[in-house]
Amino acid sequence: MAPSRYSRVAMGLHWLIAACIIAMVPMGWWMSDAILEPESQQTAYQLFQLHKSIGFLILALTVARLAWRLTHRAPPLPPGMKALERFAAHGVHAAFYALLIAMPLSGWIYVSTGWSATTDQPLDVATSFFGLFQIPHLSFVADAAQAARRDVAFGMLGIHELIAWGAVVLFVLHVGAALKHQFLDRDGVMAAMVPWLKAVNPQPSAKKGKSGVAVLAGIVLIVALWFVGWSSNMPEAAEGESAEQTAEAPAATIDTSITPGTAQEWAIDEAASAIEFSGTHAGNAFDGHFADWEGHVWFDPEDLAGSKAIVLVRTGSVSTGDATQEGSLRLSEWFDPNAFPVARFEADTFRALGGDRFEAEGTLALKGSVVPVVLPFSFSPSGDGATVEGSVELDRTALDLGMESDPGADWVSQMIGVTISVSAQKK
Numbered sequence: 001m002a003p004s005r006y007s008r009v010a011m012g013l014h015w016l017i018a019a020c021i022i023a024m025v026p027m028g029w030w031m032s033d034a035i036l037e038p039e040s041q042q043t044a045y046q047l048f049q050l051h052k053s054i055g056f057l058i059l060a061l062t063v064a065r066l067a068w069r070l071t072h073r074a075p076p077l078p079p080g081m082k083a084l085e086r087f088a089a090h091g092v093h094a095a096f097y098a099l100l101i102a103m104p105l106s107g108w109i110y111v112s113t114g115w116s117a118t119t120d121q122p123l124d125v126a127t128s129f130f131g132l133f134q135i136p137h138l139s140f141v142a143d144a145a146q147a148a149r150r151d152v153a154f155g156m157l158g159i160h161e162l163i164a165w166g167a168v169v170l171f172v173l174h175v176g177a178a179l180k181h182q183f184l185d186r187d188g189v190m191a192a193m194v195p196w197l198k199a200v201n202p203q204p205s206a207k208k209g210k211s212g213v214a215v216l217a218g219i220v221l222i223v224a225l226w227f228v229g230w231s232s233n234m235p236e237a238a239e240g241e242s243a244e245q246t247a248e249a250p251a252a253t254i255d256t257s258i259t260p261g262t263a264q265e266w267a268i269d270e271a272a273s274a275i276e277f278s279g280t281h282a283g284n285a286f287d288g289h290f291a292d293w294e295g296h297v298w299f300d301p302e303d304l305a306g307s308k309a310i311v312l313v314r315t316g317s318v319s320t321g322d323a324t325q326e327g328s329l330r331l332s333e334w335f336d337p338n339a340f341p342v343a344r345f346e347a348d349t350f351r352a353l354g355g356d357r358f359e360a361e362g363t364l365a366l367k368g369s370v371v372p373v374v375l376p377f378s379f380s381p382s383g384d385g386a387t388v389e390g391s392v393e394l395d396r397t398a399l400d401l402g403m404e405s406d407p408g409a410d411w412v413s414q415m416i417g418v419t420i421s422v423s424a425q426k427k
Contacts, residue, residue: 004075005192013065014193017100020058021171025164027051032118042282049324052111053130059104066097075192078185092173099167106160112137114333114405115146115153122146122404126327134327255365256342261298261308265427266386268295272423275313279413281325288320297424301358301379304350309360311345315367333404340367347375356380364394371398377420388422 006014027047034044077086110117114124114137127135141152181189182197191197273295278287292314299307316337318329329335335343347362359376377390393415396402406412 005195006075007068007072008195010065010068010072010074011193011195013061013068017058017061017065020054020061021100021167024051024054024058025168027054028164035118038283042284045282048125049128052107052127052135055104055107056127056129056135058100062097062100078181078189089177092170092177095166096170096174099163099170103160103163103167106156106163108135109138109141110153110156110160112141113144113149113153113156114142114331115150117153117157120150122333124328124331124333124405126324126331128323128327131323134323255344256312258296258310259308260296261348262306263298263300263303263308266297266299266424267427268297269423269425270294274419274421275311276419276421277416278419279416281412286320286322286325288318288325290314290317291319292317295422297422299350299379301352304352304358307348307350309345309347309362313343313345314341315343316341334401336367343367345373347373360390364399366399367401369399371395375420384426386424386426388420388424391417391419393417 005011028051031044031047031051034040035048037044077089081089108127111125111127114122116123127137129135141149144152178190178193182191270293274289275293276287276289278285280286290313294312296310297308299309314337315335316330318326318335320326320329330337332339343364343366345362345364347360349361351359351361353359353376356378357376358379359374361372361374363370364373371394373392373394375390375392377388380387380389394417395414396412396416397407397409397414402412
């Protein structure tokens with residue numbers, strides 16, 4: 001005898017997926033327009049990150065639901081159902097499984113392109129699963145030439161939108177069929193998935209004759225959506241855009257060697273010191289810091305000519321408290337710590353500004369760029385110790401940070417404030 005109800009696990013997965021779909025579709029439609037409006041841009045950005053997380057949750061729940069379904073017998077359909085109705089029921093279920101897997105996969109491919117099909121420009125944003133861990137871009141997409149990534153982005157956005165419409169249609173059909181069985185046929189089909197409805201008596205298992213055809217129909221539907229979405233959303237290539245992208249030669253590795261100064265050497269207490277930064281993103285202020293860095297300082301107000309400072313920062317240790325921001329900052333167009341793990345600030349020219357105020361002049365080497373930096377700071381000695389406070393504004397465009405996705409500072413402020421706070425002891 002077959003069961004009269006789905007198991008509690010199957011019910012839980014079913015209703016969780018349903019809740020996710022109900023949240024996802026209107027969210028996706030709203031944020032696609034809101035992201036273009038300055039007053040709603042920050043909210044839309046946050047919803048995009050939530051949308052991606054829910055999409056991956058749907059993918060995981062659907063795979064779990066499918067695995068459970070293949071290993072646990074489902075309640076049979078009513079024996080009086082016509083053959084066409086049985087085929088439609090199996091077809092809708094199979095199509096649902098196909099769409100619920102294809103929808104997040106198409107979204108994953110889309111974000112992996114690092115291209116916004118909405119604004120037709122690069123936009124590489126990391127994906128964080130509810131802030132818990134990073135989900136990597138698909139390398140076979142992310143590593144492709146820019147022209148290819150642009151083409152894939154437009155195609156995938158079209159497919160993603162069509163799948164969303166398909167999910168809405170199937171959802172309406174599914175709900176309508178359930179209500180028909182409950183209130184017109186009164187055959188207990190809806191009770192199999194709704195725990196508080198009265199279940200009917202168990203029935204012999206239904207034959208499986210049409211399930212393979214239903215699955216095939218679902219696959220055909222996905223393939224059709226693929227081609228329709230790709231062709232209907234593909235723009236012409238931008239004028240002068242090459243289909244091939246020449247790979248840039250990697251920049252030279254940052255020099256981490258240390259040549260000491262001749263002035264008094266200081267040992268930095270890293271636990272009591274910090275390198276912090278701040279700026280704006282989508283109109284909202286943000287701040288962060290680097291957790292892993294080392295400083296080498298030789299300084300004496302009476303021996304400025306022999307003073308020197310070298311600071312090495314591991315860019316992969318960047319932290320803002322926002323998992324998506326942190327993931328994005330580690331992408332190739334920002335700090336790219338895989339290729340450029342260290343940034344180096346070196347100052348060997350110091351000037352007194354009066355009282356406890358000084359300035360250090362040097363260079364910052366970051367991701368293949370070297371820019372001049374003048375850092376004003378205060379020096380407050382106390383016995384064998386001292387504290388140093390300084391701040392400077394850096395132009396991220398000069399450092400090639402975010403210049404593919406945001407060259408006009410439409411999202412992230414062009415000027416980034418950097419603050420140092422150092423506690424040190426004489427060596």
